Amino acid sequence: MNFLDNALNLIFPPVCGICGKIGKKYLCDKCKMNLTNSDIYLNQLQDYSNDKSNFIDEHFYLFSYTGIIREKILQYKFEDKTYLSNTISEFFMNNEKLYRFFKKYDIMEPIPISIARKKERGYNQSELIARKIKKLGIINLEKQILVKETDNRPQNGLNRKDRSQNVKNVYKVQNEQKIKDKRILLLDDVYTTGATANECAKILKQAGAKKVGILTIAKDFKKINI
Numbered sequence: 001m002n003f004l005d006n007a008l009n010l011i012f013p014p015v016c017g018i019c020g021k022i023g024k025k026y027l028c029d030k031c032k033m034n035l036t037n038s039d040i041y042l043n044q045l046q047d048y049s050n051d052k053s054n055f056i057d058e059h060f061y062l063f064s065y066t067g068i069i070r071e072k073i074l075q076y077k078f079e080d081k082t083y084l085s086n087t088i089s090e091f092f093m094n095n096e097k098l099y100r101f102f103k104k105y106d107i108m109e110p111i112p113i114s115i116a117r118k119k120e121r122g123y124n125q126s127e128l129i130a131r132k133i134k135k136l137g138i139i140n141l142e143k144q145i146l147v148k149e150t151d152n153r154p155q156n157g158l159n160r161k162d163r164s165q166n167v168k169n170v171y172k173v174q175n176e177q178k179i180k181d182k183r184i185l186l187l188d189d190v191y192t193t194g195a196t197a198n199e200c201a202k203i204l205k206q207a208g209a210k211k212v213g214i215l216t217i218a219k220d221f222k223k224i225n226i
């Protein structure tokens, strides 16, 4: 911690993002233990590399998108509770399975939100998490590869087919030389049908990326109507 962090901690001591207890951490030991022992903590790697219809090679997710985790992700995205990035990041730390996963990639790239959305919200939730992960020193962060040019409808409420349509031609790759033959790890908050991740992986591979995986906080298992 630097001087500024120390000074800020005196004024605003860290609060556990889950139970609200004031302490030394953004995730207290009790909540960390309870959640990592709960049945919504899956810490799972899903391999898609043999699925030819999928441009994503693999997906790592920590939680099932339900209960307190769903609640916290929604607060993080829509209620300006940016400190929750500290809480969520705690689950990425000291996770050996996840460390091995990171090592398979060269560059980490948060899935972008549109410029209009970023202006309105003030931050890209995936980028805040990516910055914390970068501090672990095992993977590089590159924010200038994918851009979201169009403000599409939110995926929420759309069926599987419409979700794929809704993300078509919305993202663009820039600085292609940075991804040539590279293994790219995308970062997002929730994975539902994978339409967004798949579209990003497709254009990244068309631009020369060798491999594309995705890391999300949670996976939504609810059934999306066809």
Ligand SMILES: [Zn+2]
Residues within 6 Å of the ligand: 016, 017, 018, 019, 020, 021, 027, 028, 029, 030, 031, 032
């Ligand atoms: Zn707590």
